[in-house]
Amino acid sequence: MRRMAGATLEWLDERAAIRYLLRKGLYEAVPVRGAWFYTLGSATLVLITVQLITGIFLTMLFVPSVKEAWESLDYIRQHDAFASVVRGIHLWDAYLLLLVLGLHMVRTFSSGSYKRPRELNWLSGVGLFLLVLAMAITGAMLPWDQAAYWTAVVTTNIPSYLPLVGSFLRDLWRGGTFVGPITLVRTFGIHVWLIPALLFTLIGAHLALLRKHGEFGSYVNYRGAYRSYEGREVPPAPAERPIEPPYPSTPSEEEWSAPLQTEDFYPFQTFKDGVVSLVCLLIVLALALGIGAPLEDPANPAAISYTPTPEWFYLPLDQLLVLVPKELISLVLFIPLGGVLLLVALPFIDRGPERNPFERPAVIVPGAIVVLFIVILTLLGSGRLFNL
Amino acid sequence: MEAHNPEVSRRRFAILGTQVVGAGVAIMLGVPIVGFLLNPIFRPRSITEHVVGYIGNVPADTPTPFEFPFNPQSSWEAPLPDYLIYVVRFGSGLDQVRVFSNICSHMQCPVRWESTLKLFLCPCHGGLYDLRRVNVGGPPPKPLPQWQHRVDRDGILYVTNRLTEQI
Numbered sequence: 001m002r003r004m005a006g007a008t009l010e011w012l013d014e015r016a017a018i019r020y021l022l023r024k025g026l027y028e029a030v031p032v033r034g035a036w037f038y039t040l041g042s043a044t045l046v047l048i049t050v051q052l053i054t055g056i057f058l059t060m061l062f063v064p065s066v067k068e069a070w071e072s073l074d075y076i077r078q079h080d081a082f083a084s085v086v087r088g089i090h091l092w093d094a095y096l097l098l099l100v101l102g103l104h105m106v107r108t109f110s111s112g113s114y115k116r117p118r119e120l121n122w123l124s125g126v127g128l129f130l131l132v133l134a135m136a137i138t139g140a141m142l143p144w145d146q147a148a149y150w151t152a153v154v155t156t157n158i159p160s161y162l163p164l165v166g167s168f169l170r171d172l173w174r175g176g177t178f179v180g181p182i183t184l185v186r187t188f189g190i191h192v193w194l195i196p197a198l199l200f201t202l203i204g205a206h207l208a209l210l211r212k213h214g215e216f217g218s219y220v221n222y223r224g225a226y227r228s229y230e231g232r233e234v235p236p237a238p239a240e241r242p243i244e245p246p247y248p249s250t251p252s253e254e255e256w257s258a259p260l261q262t263e264d265f266y267p268f269q270t271f272k273d274g275v276v277s278l279v280c281l282l283i284v285l286a287l288a289l290g291i292g293a294p295l296e297d298p299a300n301p302a303a304i305s306y307t308p309t310p311e312w313f314y315l316p317l318d319q320l321l322v323l324v325p326k327e328l329i330s331l332v333l334f335i336p337l338g339g340v341l342l343l344v345a346l347p348f349i350d351r352g353p354e355r356n357p358f359e360r361p362a363v364i365v366p367g368a369i370v371v372l373f374i375v376i377l378t379l380l381g382s383g384r385l386f387n388l
Numbered sequence: 389m390e391a392h393n394p395e396v397s398r399r400r401f402a403i404l405g406t407q408v409v410g411a412g413v414a415i416m417l418g419v420p421i422v423g424f425l426l427n428p429i430f431r432p433r434s435i436t437e438h439v440v441g442y443i444g445n446v447p448a449d450t451p452t453p454f455e456f457p458f459n460p461q462s463s464w465e466a467p468l469p470d471y472l473i474y475v476v477r478f479g480s481g482l483d484q485v486r487v488f489s490n491i492c493s494h495m496q497c498p499v500r501w502e503s504t505l506k507l508f509l510c511p512c513h514g515g516l517y518d519l520r521r522v523n524v525g526g527p528p529p530k531p532l533p534q535w536q537h538r539v540d541r542d543g544i545l546y547v548t549n550r551l552t553e554q555i
Contacts, residue, residue, distance in 0.1 A: 066466050154495045154512065167554070168429075175428040177555065178460035182428050301498070302455045302472040307511035308497055321495060322513045326529045329494075 029244050029262035030269045031217030037111075038215055038269065039276035040104035045203070046277040047097040048132070050284070052200075054090040055192065062142070064188035066181045069144035070298040077295055088288030094136055096284055098313050101132055109346075109367055112355035113216035115256075119347035121213065124206040126343045131199045133313070138191035140311050144184060149299030150308035152187065153179050158317075161330050214246040217259055219355040224255030256353050307385075315381035316374045322384065339370065431462040437538075437546045443475055443485065444543035449519060451476045451488065451501040451508070456547050473535055473547060474501060474508075476519065487537040487547055488521050491555060493530035508532060 012018045030038070061083050063072045076083040105125065108114060114122030141152040156179060159169040175182025219225045243249050247258035263269070300306070310318040317336060324331045350363045357364050438456045446452045451474035458471040471489075478484040488508075490498045497512035507524070508517035516525030521532040533555050536548040 066469075150497065154497065157496050171429045172425060174461075175463070176461035178458075180459075180461035181463045181466045182461050300469070301458075301460075302470040303498065304453055304472060304500060306498060318513075321527065324527065326494075326523075326527050329527065329529055 026266035026270070028211070028214070028265040029247065029259075030215045030265050031221040031259035032261040032263050033220045034218035035269060035272055036276070037107050038217060039273045040100055040107055041210075042273040043276045043280050044097065044101050044104050045207075046273075047093050047100060047280060047284075048199070048203070050093045050281065051090060051097065051135070052196070054086050054093065055196075057086055058090055059192060064142065064185050066144060066184055066299070069142065069184060070295070073143050073145075073295050084292055085288050088292040089284055090139075091293040092284045092287040092291075094139060095312075096280055097132065098136060100280065101129060105129060106371070110357045110364060111216065111218045112350070112357070112360065112363075114347040114350075115353070115355065116347075116351070118209070118213050118216060121206065121209045122347050123344065124202050124209060126340070127202050128199065128206060129343075130340065131195055131202065135191060135195050135199070136311070136313060138187050138195065141187045142184070142191065143295060144299045145296040146299060146303065146306055147294075147296050147308070149179070149301070150306070151311065151314075152183055154308065154310070156183065158333065161333050163330065212246060216355075219256075219357070221259035221261065222256050222355065223260060224353070225356055256355055309385050310381075312378070312382070315385075316377035319377040319381035319384070322381075342370075428462055433462050433549070435548060435550060437548050440473070440475075440537075440545040440547050442543050443477070443539065443545045444482065446475050446477050446485075448477050448479060450503070451519070453490075453501070454545070458549055472498065475545060482539050482543055485537070485539050485545070486521070487535040487545070489533040489535055489551060489555075491533055492528055493523065493532060493555065494526070494528040496555065499532065 009018065013020075061072060061076055061080075063069055073087070076087065108122065108125065137151070137155055141148050141155065156170055156173045159173065160166040162169060171177055173183070173186065174180070175186055243258040244262070247262075249258070297303075317332065320332050320335060346363075350360070352360075354360055436459075438458075440454050440456050443452075443454075454473050454475055455470040456473060457468040459468050474488040474490060476486045476488060478486070490500070492499050492510040492512065492515050494510065494515050495512055497510050499508045499510045499515070499517065501507075502509045505516075506519065508521070509515070510526065510528065514526040515523065515528035517528070517532050518524050521534070523529070523531050530553075534552045536550045536552055538546050538548075540546070
């Protein structure tokens, strides 16, 4: 039996280089210290993969038509406990994904991992962040209950405040001036094919770039962190093993290019990644079983007393809609667009080699203020809408 | 001298040919796709009129909600959703009737008449409109839109599937 398995492996290896692929996939040097923080990226990937899997199966029960979308979800709510759980996982996984992705960005930002040569890692990450947000908002439009309908109305209306092309973009998304049957199928196609096609392509690039330059990790792994401490030279921690690819062995900026101590990705990092991902999935499953995915009354444009409330991740923008005076209404678009531009520009503005967050107040302080601004808008918005 | 080298000109021909083929494929796919995306926006819509009902007993200066079936898009046949309208009568005659949409000019949320405030309130971002549909508070940039309509001799209101202004 063992011999047969061995022979099969040989056969496959000769034809498809299985061993090479496994080695390439699993063996890599990763920085040792702070490795629990590096699990956020893989947790993000796991949560996205769960979305792909549950999403594929949801297309086997959900009908993207104004006539049947709500009906199909109402049916599974009443008659199909398993499908309801799958839908619950899809919803709560999306929510947790946004949180974990946010933490992953904060980690990358504070550790200065976006610096040379990893600028494109950061840029592809910014692109992924925007695509995940687009997935979240298009997904919220699909169930065609009251919440989904009014989310569709308000969300597709936001581009209309762009100068010149605004109304055209709104009508293009909606398939007309008003929200209707075309809006739902278009948004379904965007959610199920268009964005995922871009998303998974960009994930491939993000991972390829990660592998090309190696995980940066944290400043504590680098010689630069031990330069001086109260005027004394502090000796760096001893390197446990020689620098190996993908880290450069002949570094141009020695202090920050290769970590002092590395260990194998498999099994040391994969173990930590696995634990964190498992915890994430347990949380998702608990929420899917305990709370599930809500379904309000069917979409009804004539409802006289319905108060649309945005998805929680939309609250900062919603609060901006309240705060911005009507003469400057385009600001609701230009403030978030400015934020995205800052994210894009970050690795080109902050170019010094220093990675220690305590030595980079010029970047960390504005970053913290932006995060605080978003949190305050969220709190104001939830206070206004939910009387918290 | 390049032109006399057959290898080079063959290469240049192949490069040009690849680009032409690529452009051809892009146009062949792009034109139908862009056309199909744009078509619903520019497709002409038939103007239809819907009977809303008798409005002779609508009280004066009090916006009164009615519904009418509205086809929001030029699309295939789907069950028509009802849209909410506010019928406002200024004075006692039937000639001073206006039909306001409930579509907030800010983010298109559904506004409601608050009789205690004597204002239309948008529940989303707190927009306010007065009895004459003027945006008097909050973020809305324009007055409430109105529906085209007519009232016949017997006091029956007909609403056309068309707003009087751009939203």
